[in-house]
Amino acid sequence: MGKGFFISKAIGVVGIVLGAGAVATIIALSVVYSQEKAKNVEVSPTGNPTTTTTTGVPATTPPSNEPWHKYRLPDSLLxxxxEVSLWPRLVKNAEGLYIFTGSSDVTxxxxxxxxxxxxxxxxxxxTSDGGYLATLSVLDGSKPPAISESWLEVRTQYLVVKLKENLKAGQSYVLRTVFTGELADDLGGFYRSVYIxxxxxxxxxxxxxxxxxxRKAFPCFDEPAMKAIFHITVTHPRGTVALSxxxxxxxxxxxxxxxxxxxxxxxPTPKMSxxxxxxxxxxxISIDKMEGDVSIRIFxxxxxxEAGQGEYALNVTGPILRFFETYYNASYPLPKSDQIALPDFNAGAMENWGLITYRETALLYDPDVSSNGNKERIATIIxxxxxxxWFGNLVTLKWWNDxxxxxxxxxxxxxxGADDAEPEWGIKDLIVLGDIHRVFAVDALASSHPLSSKEDEIQRPEQISELFDAISYSKGASxxxxxxxxxxxxxxxxxLSTYLNQFAFNNTVYTDLWDHLQMAVEKTGTSLPARVHDIMNRWVLQMGFPVVSIDTATGTVTQQHFLLDPDSVVNRPSEFEYVWFVPITWQKNSVSGQDFWLLKKTDTNMDMKVTVDQWLLANLNVSGFYRVKYDxxxxxxxxxxxxxxxxxxxxxxxxxxxxxxxxxARAxxxxxxxxxxxxxxxxxxxEYMPWESALDxxxxxxxxxxxxxxxxxxxxxxxxQVEPxxxxxKAETADWTKVPDRHTDQYNQVNALSKACSTGVPACTELIQAWYSSWMADPQNNPIHPNLRSVVYCSAIGAGGVVEWDFGWRMFKNASIAIEADKLxxxxxxxxxxxxxxxxLEYTLNANLIxxxxxxxxxxxxxxxxxGQPLAWDFMRANWAYIFNSYGGGSFSFSNLINGVTKRFSTxxxxxxxQQFKVDNAGVGFGSGTLAVEQSIERTQANIKWLKDNRDNVQNWLKEFSP
Incomplete structure (x- = not known):
């Protein structure tokens, strides 16, 4: 799944212009769902109702060892x-609801x-059939066991069917269900999206x-290891198109x-989850082209x-597909690659096999409106x-803990993939800013977690949802x-290639990949200090990362667990005692040295001693996931x-x-x-990267x-510092009339403009206000280059009043492409x-407005x-129950919300x-934001200490260098 709550470079500068930081320190780079917590009535096998609380825990029924009270399926059926048939109604019924009906026959x-x-x-x-919620038959036509009772177990989300006799091992059966569901606007399962x-x-x-x-669309064995072949039939209104x-x-x-x-x-689909x-x-409607024997369509x-907004995605998909076929040494496993842009979609995108779904901002590109960053986002998400x-669909991890x-x-x-399609961008280096530096901030907290959890620790849907975070995406990538x-x-x-070929259409655990990488190491004679398993398990099974300290006078190299708050207590034990196998690359002045592996807490490498005229630099190109401290x-x-x-x-x-x-310094x-x-x-x-690092x-x-x-x-x-x-x-762009040639220079132009304006450079303020005023005078002709619009819009609205705001709101509501609407x-x-x-803030409670x-x-x-920060904090607290229950079924972003609203806390x-917010809302719950509450508390405590220790020193330093 694509990274969910994406903040583009262009939109990210809003925080810079405000002088209040980036939009969020912790960005979950995918979709995370939280289960809806509205109260339900759960019917027990005896027919007695048991109230299910908003946290999903029965209030009156004690825990039991019955299989239907457990969240994992038993291993008795595969x-x-x-055969699934569905009929969504795209108009309201007499009760004012959008519904769908369907049937499913699962063999x-x-x-x-x-x-x-x-x-x-x-x-x-x-739908009840003979008093039961399902019917059972035997594939060979023989008589099936009779059903004794059936019910819906709301808490664990099961249809339970008890039989009078046992099913026979080796026999195949068919369970038929007929059902009705709501085509709700909750962004999860089978749902509706509306546009004008x-x-x-x-x-x-x-x-x-x-x-x-x-399981919200049809009854199914809804676990990733329960792969099957799906035959889908969809009934739909005349004049519409159905896709699957x-x-x-x-x-x-x-x-x-x-x-x-x-x-x-x-x-029929391939065997899949x-x-x-x-x-x-x-x-x-769609546009299409063939890439070899694969049909590519953009819907x-x-x-x-008609405006051509799908052309870029269409043109870039083929080259990226070809790249991955070469990279994996395996042909694309399907005859088509459909990609569709949806007005309402919580993730950045979702890798449904053969039918990838996207937010409109992640697929549609218009050169007259879309920025350089928008284009990069589309290429990287595709x-x-x-x-x-291949990696996920063809070969799928057995359970969500991986x-x-x-x-x-x-x-x-x-x-x-994006670098192969757009080689002039030099995009591969940007992983350092986009993922490594970003996730360092999360993984340096005592409340972080390892990449891989134990399978039995991840059971409930909300526990699964919490895994879709920066650790899984960005630390995993790093x-x-x-x-x-x-x-x-x-x-x-x-x-990688042998791994994919061996496990095609099946499931694996992460150590299966280590096995195949070890085989490749042995086949090629690659020298490593330990087996791949032994090296990588230290990075996967324990949270955090090391800071490597290098004394260039002695060559002594040490490592320790890096914590943003060194006084925080780590309650999660590690079998490796927070020692990593660290690959250290280094150079003296401009000459690279031989790679060095730090395998224990302290070691000595005499080659890393320097002379009086030398300096040493370690972790070249930030290829390792660690920080470096020098003498x-x-x-x-x-x-x-x-x-x-x-x-x-x-x-x-x-x-x-x-x-x-x-x-x-913070640590x-x-x-x-x-x-x-x-x-x-x-x-x-x-250069862009150092400036971006500094501003962040x-x-x-x-x-x-x-x-x-x-x-x-x-x-x-x-x-x-920024005026030069x-x-x-200004000179390079002929007084802001040209666009810089290099990809990263376009980004750094945005930095220059945003920071100059936010710090009060008069020429910048005058320039931006003139552009925005010109647009207000002629709304049909926007004079502002797409790369610069986020900066200009934010600065002008910040300096203006209700007239500027209302104009921005009208332009937002009238925007014909979601990318422009997002900037506004x-x-x-x-x-x-x-x-x-x-x-x-009030507008966010009305889906017709936001x-x-x-x-x-x-x-x-x-x-x-x-x-806005204190206003947003008061608003979130006052409306938490409403926000949580309204968006709980489809919103991945509770962790972003909690972290984003509290990041300024420092008293x-x-x-x-x-802490009171945590107590007050314990009954409502926090869903995928549960860990974020703990992280926010920890971060606030660290901020308090930092201010106490650093306020005077920072003030004195700035007085010295801010004449």
């Missing part, structure tokens, strides 16, 4: 195939004798099954009662396709989803990139090099030096003034000081008047504004309020 094989059938079913009304076209409201029936919502995983093989017009409909039958199913009904709203066609390998792998190779680097790409790909003498030499000729140090490592220094490993010293050379820096870290200073007198000193210092960059781009939606949070921000998929991120945008009062 599905073989499904399963009994592998252990049992008198019990458990199959997942959630929020479906099953030519003044007419149109409804799309679509799906999102991952991780546990296929397979190609349509039969389409007939018919009538159902008095209703004229079309019935579309699809080719339920979470990869998709079926969609819409009046979309979207008619207006979007690459991410196509990577899953989700990290599936999503981490796709998050790594998305950069490789450690796999490290693995590929120290093995070599040749060895990595060799092991003060080496730091001084590196600072001198940055000041005199910074280009000698590789650009990625300039970004690394800054990021490591600031975070080491009390080095003085905060040393980190600030790392930024003094920036007035000479023109200085955002923390804004969060801590933007309500104190230190804020003015900080503004003065950064303005002095602003002047540079973020910028509207930049208002400086509290009443405007409060009004905007789509459900965008509600929580809009609140986070507002919280990123120093004026004892803030901490007490946060």
């Amino acid at each position: 599905p073989v195939s499904y 399963f094989r009994c592998v252990k004798e049992t008198d019990l059938i458990l199959i997942h079913s959630n929020k479906l009304n099953l 076209e030519d003044g007419v409201e149109k409804v799309v029936a679509t799906t999102q099954m991952q991780p546990t919502d296929a 995983n397979g190609k349509d093989i039969e389409t007939v017009n018919t009538t159902e009662g008095t209703v004229e409909v079309t019935r579309t039958k699809f080719a 339920t979470y990869l199913l998709a079926f969609i009904v819409s009046d979309y 979207a709203r008619r207006k979007a396709i 690459a991410h989803e196509l990577a899953h066609m 989700l990290w390998l599936n999503e981490g792998f796709a998050s790594y190779v998305e950069y490789l 450690v796999l990139r490290m693995l590929s680097n120290f093995l070599s790409e040749e060895v990595f790909v060799m092991g 003060i003498a080496n730091y001084n030499k590196l600072l001198k090099q940055l000041t005199t000729a910074h280009e000698v140090i590789p650009v990625i490592n300039r970004a690394q030096l800054i990021d490591d220094a600031f975070n080491l 009390k490993h080095v003085p905060t003034t040393l980190a600030l010293d790392m930024t003094r050379y920036l007035n000479k820096e023109r 870290n200085l955002d923390f200073f804004y969060l801590m000081f933007d309500r104190s007198e230190i804020y003015g000193l900080l503004q003065t210092y950064i303005r002095r 960059l602003f002047d540079y781009y 939606r973020a910028a509207l949070a930049c208002a400086s008047q509290p009443w405007l921000l409060n009004r905007y 789509r459900k998929q965008d509600a929580t991120s809009t609140i986070v945008y507002i919280a990123s504004n120093v004026v 004892e009062f803030d901490l007490k309020q946060l």
Whole structure:
């Protein structure tokens, strides 16, 4: 699944313009679902109702060992195939509901004798047949065991069928169910998406099954290891098109009662998991092309396709598919690759086999409106989803505890696929900013967690949902990139290819990949200090990462668990005692040394001693997942090099030096003034990665000081550093009339403009206000380049009043492409008047004003504004039950919401309020945000300590360097 709550570079600058930090420190790079917590009545086998609380725990029924009270399916039955027929209604019924009806015939094989059938079913009304909720037959036509009773177990989401006799091992049976469900707007299972076209409201029936919502569409064995073949038939209104995983093989017009409909039958799928199913009904149109023998189609709203917004996705999909066929040494396993853009979709995208679903912003591109960052996002998300066609879909992890390998792998190779399609971008290096630096912030907390959990620790749907976080996506990508680097790409790909070929259409555990990589190591004679298992299990089975300290005077190298708050207590034991096998790459001045493996807490490498004229730099290109600390003498030499000729140090490592220094300072490993010293050379820096690293870290200073007198000193210092960059781009772009040629230069132009404006450079403020005023005077002709719109919109709305805000709102509502709407939606949070921000917060409760998929991120945008943060906090607390229950079934973003709204917390009062919030809402629950509450408390405690220790030092340093 694609990274969910995505903040593009363009939208991310909103936080910079506000001087209040990036939109969120912790971005969950995929979709995370939380189960709906509305009260239900659970009927027990005896017929007695037991109330299910909002946390999903029965209030009156004690826990039992009955199979239907457990969340994992027993191992007695295995599905073989499904015959599923569905008919979604795209108009309301007499009760004012959108519904769907359907039937399912699942053929399963009994592998252990049992008198019990458990199959997942959630929020479906099953039609009774002879008093029972299902019918059973034997595939060979013989007489089946009779059903004794059946019921729905709401808490564990089962249809329970008890039999009077045992099913026979080796025998195949067919369970038939007939059901009705609501085509709700909850963004999970089989749901509806609504949009307006030519003044007419149109409804799309679509799906999102991952991780546990296929059971909301039809009764099924809804676990990833329960692979089967699916035969899908969809009945839909005349004039609409139906899509599913397979190609349509039969389409007939018919009538159902008095209703004229079309019935579309699809080719059977390969053997696959339920979470990869998709079926969609819409009046979309498409564009298509052939890539070899694979049909590629892009579906979207008619207006979007006619405007050419699907062309870029169509043109880039073929090259990326070809790249992965070569990379995996395996042909694409399906005859088609359909991709569809949906108005309402919580994830960035979803890798349904043969029918990939996307947010509109992740698939549709218009060069007149879309920025450089929008284009990059489309290429990388397409690459991410196509990577899953093999890794995840063809070969699937057995259980969700290994989700990290599936999503981490796709998050790594998305950069490789996009780089092959757009080689001039140099995008592979950006994983350092986009994933490694970002997840360092999460994994440095004592409340972090290992990549792989024990299988029995991940049982309930909400526990599964919590795994879709930055650790699984970004740390997974980072450690796999490290693995590929120290093995070599040749060895990595060799092991990957044999792994995919051996386990095609089956399930694995993560150690199966280690087996195949070890075989590749042995076949090629690659030298490693230990087996792949022994090296990688230390990175997978224990949380966190090391800081490697290097004393260049003695060659002594040590490692220790890096914690942002060194006083925090780690309650999670590790069998490896938080010692990693660390691959260290290094160079002295411009000469690289031989790689060194740190296998214990302390070791010595005499080659890493330096002379008086040398400096040492470790973790070249940030290929390893660790931070580096040096002795003060080496730091001084590196600072001198940055000041005199910074280009000698590789650009990625300039970004690394800054990021490591600031975070080491927060963890009390080095003085905060040393980190600030790392930024003094920036007035000479023109590269994007070091600037972005610096601004990301200085955002923390804004969060801590933007309500104190230190804020003015900080503004003065950064303005002095950024003015040369602003002047540079003004000259390079002929007074802002041209676009820089290099991909990353376009990003750094945005940094120059946003930071110059936010720190009060007069020429920048005048420029932006003139552009926005010109647009207001002629709304049909926007003079602002797409790359710069987020900065301009935010700055102008922040400096303006209700007139500017209302104009932005009208443009948001009238935007014809979601990418433009997203820029405006973020910028509207930049208002400086509290009443405007409060009004905007209220809009998030109305899906007609702010789509459900965008509600929580809009609140986070507002919280990123120093004026809006207390308003957003009060709003979230006052409306938590409503937000949680309204979005609980389909919203992945509770962790983003909690972290985003509380990231500025830095006082004892803030901490007490946060702890009280946890207590007050224990009954409501936090779903996928449960861990985020703990992380926010821990982060607030660390902020309090940091301010106490650093306030005076920072103020004195800024006074010295902010004349």
